Amino acid sequence: xxxxxxxxxxxxxxxxxxxxxxxxxxxxxxxxxxxxxxxxxxxxxxxxxxxxxxxxxxxxxxxxxxxxxxxxxxxxxxxxxxxxxxxxxxxxxxxxxxxxxxxxxxxxxxxxxxxxxxxxxxxxx
Amino acid sequence: xxxxxxxxxxxxxxxxxxxxxxxxxxxxxxxxxxxxxxxxxxxxxxxxxxxxxxxxxxxxxxxxxxxxxxxxxxxxxxxxxxxxxxxxxxxxxxxxxxxxxxxxxxxxxxxxxxxxxxxxxxxxxxxxxxxxxxxxxxxxxxxxxxxxxxxxxxxxxxxxxxxxxxxxxxxxxxxxxxxxxxxxxxxxxxxxxxxxxxxxxxxxxxxxxxxxxxxxxxxxxxxxxxxxxxxxxxxxxxxxxxxxxxxxxxxxxxxxxxxxxxxxxxxxxxxxxxxxxxxxxxxxxxxxxxxxxxxxxxxxxxxxxxxxxxxxxxxxxxxxxxxxxxxxxxxxxxxxxxxxxxxxxxxxxxxxxxxxxxxxxxxxxxxxxxxxxx
Numbered sequence: 001x002x003x004x005x006x007x008x009x010x011x012x013x014x015x016x017x018x019x020x021x022x023x024x025x026x027x028x029x030x031x032x033x034x035x036x037x038x039x040x041x042x043x044x045x046x047x048x049x050x051x052x053x054x055x056x057x058x059x060x061x062x063x064x065x066x067x068x069x070x071x072x073x074x075x076x077x078x079x080x081x082x083x084x085x086x087x088x089x090x091x092x093x094x095x096x097x098x099x100x101x102x103x104x105x106x107x108x109x110x111x112x113x114x115x116x117x118x119x120x121x122x123x124x125x
Numbered sequence: 126x127x128x129x130x131x132x133x134x135x136x137x138x139x140x141x142x143x144x145x146x147x148x149x150x151x152x153x154x155x156x157x158x159x160x161x162x163x164x165x166x167x168x169x170x171x172x173x174x175x176x177x178x179x180x181x182x183x184x185x186x187x188x189x190x191x192x193x194x195x196x197x198x199x200x201x202x203x204x205x206x207x208x209x210x211x212x213x214x215x216x217x218x219x220x221x222x223x224x225x226x227x228x229x230x231x232x233x234x235x236x237x238x239x240x241x242x243x244x245x246x247x248x249x250x251x252x253x254x255x256x257x258x259x260x261x262x263x264x265x266x267x268x269x270x271x272x273x274x275x276x277x278x279x280x281x282x283x284x285x286x287x288x289x290x291x292x293x294x295x296x297x298x299x300x301x302x303x304x305x306x307x308x309x310x311x312x313x314x315x316x317x318x319x320x321x322x323x324x325x326x327x328x329x330x331x332x333x334x335x336x337x338x339x340x341x342x343x344x345x346x347x348x349x350x351x352x353x354x355x356x357x358x359x360x361x362x363x364x365x366x367x368x369x370x371x372x373x374x375x376x377x378x379x380x381x382x383x384x385x386x387x388x389x390x391x392x393x394x395x396x397x398x399x400x401x402x403x404x405x406x407x408x409x410x411x412x413x414x415x416x417x418x419x420x421x422x423x424x425x426x427x428x429x430x431x432x433x434x435x436x437x438x439x440x441x442x443x444x445x446x447x448x449x450x451x452x453x454x455x456x457x458x459x460x461x462x463x464x465x466x467x468x469x470x471x472x473x474x475x476x477x478x479x480x481x482x483x484x485x486x487x488x489x490x491x492x493x494x495x496x497x498x499x
Contacts, residue, residue: 034154037171039453040430042482058482060430062170062453063362084428 001124002029004095008111009120010071012053015095016114019102023111024078025071026099027059027090030124035061038090041083044076044101052110057100059090070103072110078102142187143279143340153360159252159377161188164360173363174455177326180355181285183347184364190254191278191334192261195244196269203245206264206403207237208386210396214239219306219323221394223386224249224257229407230382231389233257234374236323238308246308246319246334248280250376264403279340283347284330284367287354292331294350296320302331313343325364327371327494366452369461370496372422378434379420379449379463388416388465390493418446419471422491425460425479429486432462432479439478439485440470448479456496466490 003009008016008023013031017024032038040060050056050070057068079101083089090098105111115123140161148155153164164185166173176182194203204211209222219238223231233253238246249257258273265271283291292302296311303309308321316339324330335343348356365375374380374389386395387408397409425432432451437444451462462479470477473492478485 036166036169042430058430060453062366062431062455063165065430065433 001033002095003117003121003124005117007095008071008114008116009123010069010114011123012069014069014071016071016111017099018111021108022077022102022104023071023074024099024102025068026094027068028120028124029094032091032094032098035059035066036091037062038087041087041090041100043079043081043083046076046079048076050074050076050103059087059100068100071114072103073106074103075106076101077104140188142185143337144185144187144281144344147341147344148185148358151358153358156361158361159188159250161251163188164358166360166362167358170360170362170366171455173357173359174366176355176357177285177328177359177363177367178456179286180357181283181287181291181330181351182326182357182359182363183344183351184282184284184359185279185344186282186332187279187337187340188251189280190247190249190251190257190273190275191280192247192249192258193244193272193274194247194261194269195241197243198266199243199245199269200239202266202269203237204399205401206261207235208395208402208404208408209237210399211237211239211245216240216242217303217307217309219246219308219321223391223394224260225385225402225404225408226260226382227403227407228382229385229404229411231376231380231384231386232260232382234376234380234391236321238319238321240308240319248332248334252377277337278334279337280332280334281344281347282324282326282330282332283351284324284326284328285356286329287351288328288330290354291347291351291356292320295346313346314339318343325373326367327373327496327498328367365450366455369450369452369463370454370456371494372463374420374463375450384418384420384465385411385416387411388418389420416468418465419468420449420463420465421471421473422461422463422493422495423477423479423488424457424491424495425462426487426489429460430481431460432481432488437480438464438466438488439480440466440475445470445477454496460488461495462488 042058044056055067148164207222318335431453436448446466
């Protein structure tokens with residue numbers, strides 16, 4: 001399973017890419033593989049505020065709906081509209097075109113609480 | 126994402142079928158279902174679904190219960206226990222039917238095959254084996270014997286348009302595919318298996334019932350012979366999307382003791398001309414007065430999330446019922462489902478709304494089946 005070294009991770013299978021004082025967020029390769037067949041994505045509203053671990057998006061497979069959480073406190077400044085037309089991007093390119101949203105982080109220090117690749121690899125076995 | 130809720134059922138399960146090791150060995154994702162650990166998918170629900178619609182797929186149905194009822198008057202007794210009419214069955218034919226409680230509520234839906242003049246095979250839902258057995262046993266007449274052979278027998282469903290090719294590859298070019306709803310005994314290796322031309326996917330196919338010892342041998346033979354036909358081992362996920370596209374009900378979701386077969390729109394499998402069977406009087410009244418609620422299929426309009434069980438259904442701002450089954454249809458590529466709605470609104474073509482995470486999405490009541498082979 002692909003777990004890129006340059007990303008951070010949550011226990012709930014989101015990946016986080018640091019971009020200045022913002023973070024880009026998606027779901028991991030492991031998560032998309034567990035879900036398979038992503039058929040619908042509900043993105044967060046632009047400019048909404050989110051608390052850490054607040055459910056702000058939903059990814060639905062054929063079988064079930066799964067909540068996606070804000071990894072840290074922040075504000076939604078970008079959403080991946082392409083997923084509305086092509087939710088399968090999450091399966092095909094989980095770390096690339098399948099990203100979900102960008103959060104402007106309230107306090108960059110919060111990112112220290114996230115997992116590095118080695119810790120996430122250990123979690124998913 | 127917090128948890129992967131691919132299964133929808135969260136009770137702890139312990140029982141495994143004789144094919145469990147094969148499922149694990151072939152990389153299936155396992156979930157608890159009705160007290161069993163079963164494969165929900167091997168590779169992808171959509172791929173497995175398409176294999177069944179376009180070529181062929183095979184399912185482990187060993188978790189389903191198998192009862193043998195026999196003895197003098199077995200047919201008469203079953204006719205008093207089940208809704209459909211046993212006397213219409215010649216030896217070697219099966220029918221879909223219901224087991225009801227005194228209030229007409231559905232305990233289970235099942236297939237009964239007449240396998241001898243006074244001998245019957247009942248194939249019941251996995252989660253209902255104990256309830257069904259106890260209910261039947263409680264009402265059993267002393268000259269009739271009832272045996273639960275589930276632990277010693279397995280089953281597979283082989284479904285899809287290429288069934289004839291696979292059947293002949295398995296049983297020899299001269300063997301004859303049984304006609305629809307028929308069941309025959311055939312030789313496989315050194316044993317006898319029962320092959321029924323039945324299934325629950327809306328495709329042509331067979332269900333094979335066999336002694337548990339040969340489960341692995343048969344399963345692997347099916348996959349090997351089916352390889353050049355594009356066969357896929359399939360899980361419960363594809364089984365659910367396939368059955369829902371053709372509006373076959375799932376007990377525990379669309380059927381329950383709170384509803385009777387008339388409300389479920391399945392009166393075709395109830396013979397009210399029979400003088401008596403458990404639940405008959407309630408069904409007669411429901412038929413005369415019209416049901417208060419009806420189970421109807423619907424489709425989502427436009428782009429929106431797929432419907433799921435327990436979502437609320439509205440019409441003109443008024444709550445009219447609840448979704449019992451829902452998914453994104455892999456064949457139709459839009460959201461489909463079934464819901465119990467108050468009868469006046471439960472009419473084909475009626476516009477309804479499904480509430481999903483606080484927002485209402487438009488849908489339309491359709492006629493059965495939602496998917497029809499072109």
